[in-house]
Amino acid sequence: MIYLDNAATTPVRPEVFEEMKPYFTEHFGNASSIYSIAKDSKKAMDKARKQVADAIGAKPEEIFFTGCGSESDNWALKGTADALSKKGKHIITTKIEHHAILHTAEFLEKHGFEVTYLDVDKYGFINIEELKKAIRDDTILISVMFANNEIGTIEPIAEIGKIAHERGILFHTDAVQAMGHVKIDVNKMNIDMLSISGHKLGAQKGIGVLYKRNGIKISQLIHGGAQEQQQRAGTENIPAIVGLGKAAELAVKEMDETNARITKLRDKLINGLLEKIPYCSLNGHPSKRLPGNVNMSFDFIEGESMLLMLDMKGICASSGSACTSSSLDPSHVLLAIGLPHEKAHGSLRFTIGRENTEEDIDYVIETLPPIVEKLRAMSPLYEDFLKKNKQ
Amino acid sequence: MIYLDNAATTPVRPEVFEEMKPYFTEHFGNASSIYSIAKDSKKAMDKARKQVADAIGAKPEEIFFTGCGSESDNWALKGTADALSKKGKHIITTKIEHHAILHTAEFLEKHGFEVTYLDVDKYGFINIEELKKAIRDDTILISVMFANNEIGTIEPIAEIGKIAHERGILFHTDAVQAMGHVKIDVNKMNIDMLSISGHKLGAQKGIGVLYKRNGIKISQLIHGGAQEQQQRAGTENIPAIVGLGKAAELAVKEMDETNARITKLRDKLINGLLEKIPYCSLNGHPSKRLPGNVNMSFDFIEGESMLLMLDMKGICASSGSACTSSSLDPSHVLLAIGLPHEKAHGSLRFTIGRENTEEDIDYVIETLPPIVEKLRAMSPLYEDFLKKNKQ
Amino acid sequence: MEYSDKVMDHFTNPRNTGEIPDADGTGTVGNVKCGDIMKMDLKIENDIIKDAKFKTFGCGAAVATSSMATELIKGKNVDEAMDITNKAVMEALDGLPPIKVHCSCLAEEAIHAALWDYSQKTGRKIKGLKKPVNDIEELHLDD
């Protein structure tokens, strides 16, 4: 089994799970209680908060644990909208955000907010001049993702942050895919809010973080108890929090080494496939992309078919085809970078993780070409193409 | 260490943790993916969904996993308010709800909704006639908790549900404390929505459920991916979900036996303390209360002081004193049942769980009286009381 | 995605892929926007469908429904071919996940398109057959 879908989710790292274990059945105290066994929970949580804060150059009190990356995104957008609606009702984001941002923005549009969705170029980059032009007097928030989950493109976050701050506008970034893979410094990059999800970096699913700069007041999304400085209710998920702290620490400590290794694998995979398979192309930027991200389009054939055949050969990947979504449209990201529908439907994403080896990559380079060939042999699009080429 | 704070949180049951374990590092697939390893996740989740559904007499597709009990409460209230605001803007709840309901209701009040907070009697019961009177033409939701987290009072849920349905009003109940301890049947009880939290019944913290009857449409709280029938975004927390399924199944299977045992311990503790300690009284109803809940007021002394001294003797409990809340008010529940402030401040809650034994109870009955005595000896209220009694 | 064993079988070993150079009826349906295109060729002799071949651009279900449709249609006469509805194809495949049902509709449409072509060329009227709305003369790819 070769797992190449690390952008979808990662296994909990064994070191991380080891740290988590005692907090399920043993040190299970509710962190808000006053008796001494609860102090274990409290201390473990404080440590994790610091680990996460250190990983992004923040202060511990700026780290708010949430129930997932989607919640963090929802909170940042809805919380800002609710808190600042008197100041303005305009929000700027991009066409390539994760649905946790896009669908939240659409929800806000139904509630009287105006949202500008910035275009991106063929690599997936937003245009800084367009961003500047989009800013209005009533713009209250700019939300641009740190790195795209499909094509891995890393946006010019520091630059965007600078512009937002020059104009006195809050800046949020969905760093769910970037966290642990790209260096993040919330101060140098002028980031006011930042979303993290544990399961993308070797921690548990169902744990997220919203970093929120000191002094920024947004409305609560989950009301209730006094947890998380009375800003996010719900009994704290200590084991998951402990795990996320550890995972964040490890990721940052190992980043240079891991990235060097994974980037090599990535480029090997990209080049190997480009070489072996005709009529295929890389989506996203060749170098300004996440270390582990490979996204390619294979002309004349469809993504799910490739995935199924890869799965039969023991390879897990994902695609931008519409196969599992109930809209039949392919990935909005691939369309936004200008791919025609059939190329978007014919895309595959391989996301390389810590555990992948060079042998894995060799195996994919060897396994995919005959699959592509087989599917093309039964594709009416390929037949058509060949006929036209003959003429 | 005698843990008597099971209403605050419970340890993950060893059987439950065993079920969860494979889903951290091994079967970690994202349930939305198409390759075969993801099917393990999907199957495990389907099983858990059915286990939870069976436990409350619901259908699997009516079970929506959330990030915690608070999120479920927030979703039920805000989602209904947003979806039905055209129909009406009036909501009925009670004065003794958990803050996850109360603070959410207050948030809605700030957004143009009107909320009626029903009074309760000295036992904590709402008055059915008052409920009927409170219903208006624009009432869109009644939310009454199944069982109270502080005093354990079990509300007449089936009766409330009947009234709500006769009037065509949605009925939500916060069953976070009831789940696994009281028999629940969403159909017989006319419940439209019901909140559950995993960590109150031996599953992990940070996992919750909103049961939502088929056909009921409320707005989403967490927008994003297509998870949970496109109604609650966020990559599914498989290990926690698997654990909650198992915990729900076990709780229901063992309910009669466990309740019989725990109820005996509860009554023993209540009677033992009433007998041994003068000037103390039970809060809540003597029998219509959660099997494990003991809540008592000890005159002339304050709760936190008792807790600290109990902790030194290895007993974990909690109190309705204001000591850990930043408002200095004591428990809103104890005030709502008519306790004067000093009695509310002087309350202790012991919540008995599966692991407690008769020895635990004996030990508390033996340990608490001298603590009460010691604290009374330095209480100006007690001094005053004694002086007045002499006169 | 929960495909039945039958679907997986027909996806992995699709029957009747390819073209019939001298086909008596040919139809192509679907569109690239939705990610499914099916082309079906029929060889018809004495009103009997002697051979059927397909080419499909699309997901696993699209391939499997095309494959099954060609299997079901072979040996039928032209009128009987109208019985091969999307429901029949789905049943023969032991069902499809809900969001894949449209693939079986596409297979039905492909049959109809090929029969329509045959009917146009030969004048053979086929009861219940209407001009398929989805037939595409040329593959309109986005550029």
Add this chain to the structure above:
Amino acid sequence: MEYSDKVMDHFTNPRNTGEIPDADGTGTVGNVKCGDIMKMDLKIENDIIKDAKFKTFGCGAAVATSSMATELIKGKNVDEAMDITNKAVMEALDGLPPIKVHCSCLAEEAIHAALWDYSQKTGRKIKGLKKPVNDIEELHLDD
């Protein structure tokens, strides 16, 4: 709740609990709504605080601050007693959690209330001392 070792020590073994029957100054502050009441008795001879005793209804911090306040005040003369501010009590206890700071204020108020009572009875003016707003003649319990 993170109490310092000093706080826990003074809570577990509170110094000077009890009453002084022939106290020269007595003050009671706080209110039952907030869950803290402190009563302080002072024995004052030749302007020197010879003895101090307290009774407290309240949390761990309330007990510890009362205990520390009585320790700090003993042996001081009446003017020096004014130096025992909430800050001094807190420092002597190695700090208090933020939401417990009000307990140290109560301790200061209790001292002031007892001194005010002494000042009223004896006519001894004490520099900086004002009539404490919080002094309660009788314990107003809710009924």
